[in-house]
Amino acid sequence: KQEVTQIPAALSVPEGENLVLNCSFTDSAIYNLQWFRQDPGKGLTSLLLIQSSQREQTSGRLNASLDKSSGRSTLYIAASQPGDSATYLCAVEGSNYQLIWGAGTKLIIKP
Amino acid sequence: KAGVTQTPRYLIKTRGQQVTLSCSPISGHRSVSWYQQTPGQGLQFLFEYFSETQRNKGNFPGRFSGRQFSNSRSEMNVSTLELGDSALYLCASSLGTTTDTQYFGPGTRLTVL
Numbered sequence: 001k002q003e004v005t006q007i008p009a010a011l012s013v014p015e016g017e018n019l020v021l022n023c024s025f026t027d028s029a030i031y032n033l034q035w036f037r038q039d040p041g042k043g044l045t046s047l048l049l050i051q052s053s054q055r056e057q058t059s060g061r062l063n064a065s066l067d068k069s070s071g072r073s074t075l076y077i078a079a080s081q082p083g084d085s086a087t088y089l090c091a092v093e094g095s096n097y098q099l100i101w102g103a104g105t106k107l108i109i110k111p
Numbered sequence: 112k113a114g115v116t117q118t119p120r121y122l123i124k125t126r127g128q129q130v131t132l133s134c135s136p137i138s139g140h141r142s143v144s145w146y147q148q149t150p151g152q153g154l155q156f157l158f159e160y161f162s163e164t165q166r167n168k169g170n171f172p173g174r175f176s177g178r179q180f181s182n183s184r185s186e187m188n189v190s191t192l193e194l195g196d197s198a199l200y201l202c203a204s205s206l207g208t209t210t211d212t213q214y215f216g217p218g219t220r221l222t223v224l
Contacts, residue, residue, distance in 0.1 A: 034212065034213070036215075042217055042218070043115075043201055043215040043216050043217045043218050044201065044203075044215040045215070046212045046213065046214065046215075049211075049212050089154065091154075096167055097142075097144075097159055097166060097167050098156045098159070098167055098169065099144070099146075099154075099156060099213065100156070101153055101154040101155075101156075102153075103153045104153070
């Protein structure tokens, strides 16, 4: 049974810092891994999708890497801004089209 | 392009009642997935519909059901509501393959009293 873990559960950093969020999964047989952000009381916004054959994806200040063999993904946020404050969730998709979710990392960027 | 819409946004029901939630996907998307989000359990997959057929189902009791119409709009029904059904219910749409990004609606906040 696939399990997804995100560490840390919460993170508070000053504005301008670079930071890394971690996601680990127990079953390497995945089709893709996705990172989302969720703002309080709102739905989810897709940030990056990494297919199983890829090693990383980049979008603006965000870079996500995937190491299937070790069951790990990292989301790197460069030059953090207060607007980056949100909960970040990773999810893995297997052959059954189900997304299995981590519990999220609550990120606070202090001005 | 309009995003995923969900109605209603908020619902208050009492135990034993039933409820129907609606989701309209992005135009052209054939897959709709439903998720339950609670503080204790986080996000959990309910089911997915693709071209009017349930393609996948999570580990929820039979009180949770859904359907998809020919225009890809989807409904989710919960019968005999329990207090533990209080949650944010999210739907997501995609083109329907494993390489596609899922786009989420704002959710329906269900409170069961």
